[in-house]
Amino acid sequence: MKNFVSIITLLMLSVSLTYAEIPKAGFSVTPLNTDKWPAQYRLTLTVPKDHHAYLDTGDDNIYIPVTVDPNSKLVASGLTISKLEKPAGVHDSLVKANVLRDKGDFTLELAQTGSKPAIVNSASLELTYQLCNELTNVCFRPQTTQADLTLPASTVAASVQDDESLSFMDKLLALFESNKNNMFIMFGLMFVAGLLSVATPCVYPMLPITSMFIVGRANGDASKEKQHALAYFIGMVLTYMALGLMAGMTGGAFNTFMQSAFVNLGFAVFFAFFAIALLGFYELSFMQNEVHSLDQHSSKVKGVSGTLLMGSVAGLVISPCVGPIVFALLLQVADNIAEKAAALALINQSLDFWGKLSIASQGSVMMSGFGLGVGLPFFIISVVKFKKMPKAGYWMNKVKYAFGFMILYFAYTYLQKGMGVLGVDPSTTVTLAIGLVAIWIAVVHCHVLTLMPRDAQPNQKMQHYVGVLSIIVGGWLVVAGMGQLPFMNTAQAESFAHNGAVQSAASNNIPAALPVQKEAGISWYRSFDAAKKVAQETGKPIFIDFYASWCANCTEFKKESANNEQLNQALREKAIAVKLVDKEPEFEKFRASQEHRQLKIGLPYFAIITPEGKLVWSGTDYKATQKMVAELDRLS
Incomplete structure (x- = not known):
């Protein structure tokens, strides 16, 4: 018994000595810029003598590198790492990895996420590292240390004002951001967002029209009405699932594809094709004889298939109304992949295809929640509310014609978008x-x-x-x-490119040589560099409107800036207004920036920048005028 106790005692002593001998690295933080956002810090990691820490996973991908904020706790404070520069280190041929000896400095830049402003003056920063003894060739277990970061003093005051001026879209996105790791909550929020989208002025009137169209497709047969309503519903859900998957896999490249002139013109032809069929000029059928030879009920199969297709394009048809919401939600999906890819990039790893597919599949599931929310009212009102309507009659033709003219109108909107991208007036x-x-x-x-x-x-x-x-x-x-087309008349194209000619705005203290376009009393600079010089001279913030002629809500904001007195006055007196048009060099420069990644998803998009060039606010909701004015008031 005594021998057993002695053995246990020796084991416990050896374990305690082993843990006591684990070396620790020194960690300190030196503020470089905490007066304004983005805040900058120098992180110093001091490695004990005869030891090293890993800066990457090595050639064999087996080591644990130095990782800043490994558990993403900064997000809870509304912060994100916008830039992280590591020390150079040295490559050790023995361990086949890049290692850090003695001391190394990391340069850290923190920015606010924009969706959830920080509400404290300090935040805790964690750092994980693994040390190895170069004399004994023993690697120790990973350790985590932490230090406090001092945040810009204006954070608390700004957060109170932000809460008062946040638009519904900003609050919704903040809710998504705070629960983005909870799949069930995200699915529920997506579903609610879809239901709210149906309440928009140009989607809600489509409910009875769509319902009567479905009744017409079923030829008044009550049993077939449910089948067609379900097919229409499934088609809408599949569309949003596909959008979520493509947004995740391409990081927003699908939206760039959708901004192509020829794609928009193709959609115009596509919608016109269906509209003309609904107007009764020809019968819409594909491979009717082949289908009839395989199934005697070809008309039924064809009818449900057509309804499924109409439901699938319905999500694109109503995009002018729910566009800001859809783009914002797709941005959340694309950002999820971007964040994970950035985290892996910090340790010299990349997200492979299957990793992207896994995250994109989650985005597809989340977007299916949005599709369920949008499609459910269409399904319910088709099956329940209108189930006792007359089975047949001339009124069906009227409904069909009304639906055809509506689809024809959307064909025209895509024609207008496509021609706008080509630079056509x-x-x-x-x-x-x-x-x-x-x-x-x-x-x-x-x-x-x-x-x-x-x-x-x-x-x-x-x-x-x-x-x-x-x-x-x-x-x-x-x-x-x-x-008048640009490729038919080069001179006209050049005239269009310089539309809103340079004006001599001496009365507004604007140099005559600068490209300025006057609209509703607002002097819109067409060059960001020129506007930045004026902003530095006057101390005013820069408001950028990223514009495209194919963007319906961009045009709505143009009207809003003219009719909203508070917004118009703020843009005239408290800001240097800039308008950058899609495909222009400066527009593309902003699109490539990580700070303005929303531009890769879609338009509209707005940004407020300090005279020094720091981003302080950005958004995609053109109706968030109260928020815009509040930010300009705070900075002026």
Whole structure:
């Protein structure tokens, strides 16, 4: 028994001595800039003599490198690491890794996340490291140390003001940010966001119209109504699931694809194709004979398939209304991958395809919650509210025509977006559209290309005469519009590129040589560098409106800046206003910046920058005018 006790005692003593001998590295923080955001610090890690720490995982990917904020606790304080520079270290051929000996300095730059401002004047920073003894070749267990960071003193005051001026979108995104690691809560929030999107003014009226359209697709059969409603519902959910997956896998590259002129023109043709079918000019069917030979109920299969397809494109149709919400949610998905990729980059690792797919799949599931929220009201109102409507009648044709004209309108909006990306003036797009409609009326309705019989009735002659006039006017409008296209008229393209010519704004103390565009009393600089010089001279913040002619909500903000008195006054008197247009060099420079990663997802996007070039606020909600004014008031 005594021997047993002695053995246990020796084991406990050896264990305690082993832990007591584990060396520790010194860790200290030196503030470099804590007066304003982003805050900068120097982190000093002192390694004991005859030891080293790892700066990467090594060639064999087996070591634990020095990691700053390994558990992402800074996010809880509304902070994010915007920049981290490591010491150079030396490459040790024996361990095949980059190691740190003696002492090394890390340069850390912290920024506010924007969605959840910090509410304290200090934050705790953790650092994890692993030491190895170079004499005994023993590597010790990883250790975590911490130090306190002093934050800019203006954080508390700014956070109180932020809470008062946050828009609904900002609060919603803050809620998403604080719960982004909880899949169940995120799914629920996405579902609620989808329900709220249906309440927007241009989506809500579509509920009864869509319901009657589904009843018409079912030919008044109550059992088929449920099938078509379910198919429409599933189509909408699948669309948003696909968007979430693509946003995660491409990091927003899908949106860049959607900004292509030819893609938008392709959607215009696609929607016009369906609209004309709904208007009754031809029967929409694909491979009807082949399907009929495989299934005697081909009409049923074809009908449900068509409804599924219509539901899948419905998510894109209503995008002008729910665009800011969809883009904001897709940004959360893309950011999730970006954060994990950045964390791995700090330890010289990268996120492989399967890692991206895993995270993107989570984003797809979250976006399916949004699709469920958007599609559920359409499904319920189609199955429940309108289940006792008349089974058949001429009213179905009226509903079908109304739906066809609505789809045709959306085809025109995509035509306008595509032409806008090509640099075509909106008036030219309208001219071309009217011309094409006139030619359509002449050919399809007036049969102008068909020979008139000799015994034609007077009304037939009049119809033919109207058709001739229509095709002449339509042809003239198309030719005139084509003449205004940039690739048809180089001089006109250059004139369009410099639209809103340089003005001599001496009354506003603006040098005449600077490119300035006047709108509703606001002097919009078209060059960020020029605006920055003026901002440094006047001490005013810079407000940037990232604009594109294809962006419907960008146009709405243009109206808002003219009609909202508080916003208009703030942009005129308290800020240097800048408007950067999509595809321009300065726009692309901002798009490539990590600080403005929202530009990779979509527009609109707005940013407020100090005269020194520091980002203090950014957002995608064009209706958040109260927040914009509050930020400009605080900085002026």
